[in-house]
Amino acid sequence: MNPNLDRLHPYPFEKLTKLKAGIATPEHLTPISLGIGEPKHPSPGFVKQVISDNLDKLANYPTTKGTDELREVIAQWATRRFHLKPGSLSPADNIVPVNGTREGIFSLVQAVVATSDNATVVSPNPFYQVYEGAALLAGATPVYLPCDASNSFIPDFDRVPENVWKDCQILFLCSPGNPSGSVIPRDTLVKVIALADKHNFIVASDECYSELYPDENNPPEGLLQACAAIGRHDFSRCIVFHSLSKRSNLPGLRSGFVAGDSGILKGYLKYRTYHGCAMPIHNQLASIAAWQDEDHVKENRAAYRSKFEAVIPILREVMDVDFPDAGFYLWPLTPMDDETFARELSAQQNVHVLPGRYLSRAVDGYNPGENRVRMALVAPLEECVEAAKRIVEFVKASKA
Numbered sequence: 001m002n003p004n005l006d007r008l009h010p011y012p013f014e015k016l017t018k019l020k021a022g023i024a025t026p027e028h029l030t031p032i033s034l035g036i037g038e039p040k041h042p043s044p045g046f047v048k049q050v051i052s053d054n055l056d057k058l059a060n061y062p063t064t065k066g067t068d069e070l071r072e073v074i075a076q077w078a079t080r081r082f083h084l085k086p087g088s089l090s091p092a093d094n095i096v097p098v099n100g101t102r103e104g105i106f107s108l109v110q111a112v113v114a115t116s117d118n119a120t121v122v123s124p125n126p127f128y129q130v131y132e133g134a135a136l137l138a139g140a141t142p143v144y145l146p147c148d149a150s151n152s153f154i155p156d157f158d159r160v161p162e163n164v165w166k167d168c169q170i171l172f173l174c175s176p177g178n179p180s181g182s183v184i185p186r187d188t189l190v191k192v193i194a195l196a197d198k199h200n201f202i203v204a205s206d207e208c209y210s211e212l213y214p215d216e217n218n219p220p221e222g223l224l225q226a227c228a229a230i231g232r233h234d235f236s237r238c239i240v241f242h243s244l245s246k247r248s249n250l251p252g253l254r255s256g257f258v259a260g261d262s263g264i265l266k267g268y269l270k271y272r273t274y275h276g277c278a279m280p281i282h283n284q285l286a287s288i289a290a291w292q293d294e295d296h297v298k299e300n301r302a303a304y305r306s307k308f309e310a311v312i313p314i315l316r317e318v319m320d321v322d323f324p325d326a327g328f329y330l331w332p333l334t335p336m337d338d339e340t341f342a343r344e345l346s347a348q349q350n351v352h353v354l355p356g357r358y359l360s361r362a363v364d365g366y367n368p369g370e371n372r373v374r375m376a377l378v379a380p381l382e383e384c385v386e387a388a389k390r391i392v393e394f395v396k397a398s399k400a
Contacts, residue, residue: 007136011129012358019339019355020346029350032387034375036354037178037329039249041303041378044296047250050286057281064278065269066097070288074257077291078242082225088233089224093262096269097279097287099254101208101241106134108239108258109170111271112202115139118167124155124174126359126369128206131172140169144361148368153180153331157191165199173205176212176220179331179359179374181324189226196237202264204239208256209327211247211297214305220326224260235260246328247297248290255279255287304328307377307384314388318395330375331356335395338373344398349390 010018016035025031065071071091079089089095098104105128113119113135121135125144135142143164145155154177171192175184196203205223213219227235243256258265272278279287290296308323312330315321321332334341338355345351353373360369377384 002137004137004139008133009129012354015358016342016352016354019343020352023343023347025346025350026348029390031350031352032379032383032390033352034377034379034384034387035352037246037374037376037378038251039246039328039378040380041249041300043249043252044290044293046293047248047253047286047290050289051282054282054285057285060281062278062281062284064273066279067281067284070097070284071095073288073291074259078224078259081219082222082228084224084228085233088228088235089259090262094235094259094265096258096265096272097284098241098256098258099277099279100245100251101206101243101256102128102130103254103277104241104256104258105130105172105204105206106137107272107275107277108204108268109134109138109140110275111268112264113138113140113169119169120164120167121170121172122160122164122168122201123172124177125361125363126179126356127172128174128178129359131206132361135170142361143168144363146363146366146368147177147180147182153177153182154184154188157188157195165195165201168199168201170202170204171196173203173223175205175207175222176209176324176326178206178209178327179329179356179369179372181209181327181329181331183220183325186221186226186229189221189223190230193226193230193232193238200237202237202239202261204241206241208241208243209246210242212301212304212328213326214301214308214323216298216301234262237261237264239264244287244290247300249300250286250290253283253286253290255283255290303381304377307381310381311377311384311388314385314392318392328377330377331372332375334371334373336398338369338371341373345391345394348397349394351387351390351394 075091119140122143123131147153239260245251319332342355356369356372
């Protein structure tokens with residue numbers, strides 16, 4: 001077996017299952033899960049219809065690169081959404097369809113990391129666990145940059161030692177952030193691009209929450225948008241990941257794309273031809289329909305906006321919690337340690353959240369996720385409101 005498998009940490013939800021082993025939840029209370037970031041809004045009916053209408057495509061092998069039409073539609077969407085120079089994002093050279101961002105992130109790391117004793121992959125902390133797992137299985141060492149309230153949950157890149165950048169092969173960004181929802185501003189993205197040029201590493205920005213934002217007139221900027229703003233129309237050293245999972249409530253479609261530096265993507269596509277992960281044709285056709293429609297995405301944002309506006313005022317009675325810049329998570333401080341909070345909330349109120357420490361790593365004795373929990377407002381509005389009321393009841397009881 002690959003010895004690097006022994007370096008992998010259990011996934012956060014494995015830890016959560018172990019934490020709650022043996023507890024008895026109150027049977028008179030309906031369970032409400034705020035722990036897993038799985039969208040629960042209805043998938044668009046027109047997307048499902050496209051799949052149904054094209055099941056005969058199951059008889060055809062898909063190509064690794066995807067259809068010309070899918071890549072063209074993605075290029076049009078990204079160019080429009082991120083104000084790119086027309087024609088700069090070539091469907092042939094700057095886009096690769098993937099089966100969701102997790103698969104894309106993992107496979108990109110395997111393709112680009114040059115294994116050596118000092119190879120590192122730099123990541124925000126807390127982080128999406130695939131950043132770490134992909135690095136470890138590629139033979140690299142993860143380096144974690146703390147994200148807490150002192151830096152608005154965005155890494156302080158000015159404080160990163162030069163020797164970290166010297167060994168860095170990939171820097172992961174997550175904007176809007178998971179779990180904080182913080183959006184990295186353009187000037188910080190430009191600073192990161194300059195660091196990548198100086199130290200010759202790849203900037204890989206996970207932007208799968210980019211389409212969930214509160215202000216219809218102020219969508220979050222992305223890495224390619226920052227490139228365009230400084231005239232970097234070849235997107236050198238820059239890669240972004242996007243997905244239909246959150247944007248379109250289609251996590252089961254497993255559809256997204258990687259876009260950016262054509263030189264990186266040329267090698268990445270070569271890797272993928274051996275990796276064997278081409279997107280099924282009927283999924284590609286459904287993806288085309290989803291990327292071409294914005295009405296369902298606006299409805300999706302409105303639904304999340306309603307939940308934040310209803311839930312946060314309730315929770316503020318007992319917790320330090322605020323509206324995120326984007327995304328569908330809350331990242332509040334807890335009045336007790338985060339594991340105790342999550343376990344006892346399940347035991348007493350049948351509401352389920354994820355301890356923040358499970359999304360982070362302790363470095364020099366400090367874990368920036370401790371004493372926070374991640375709450376995913378994915379349940380229906382009524383359930384989210386009910387969960388908030390139960391949390392208030394739980395916190396008040398714990399202080400009595």
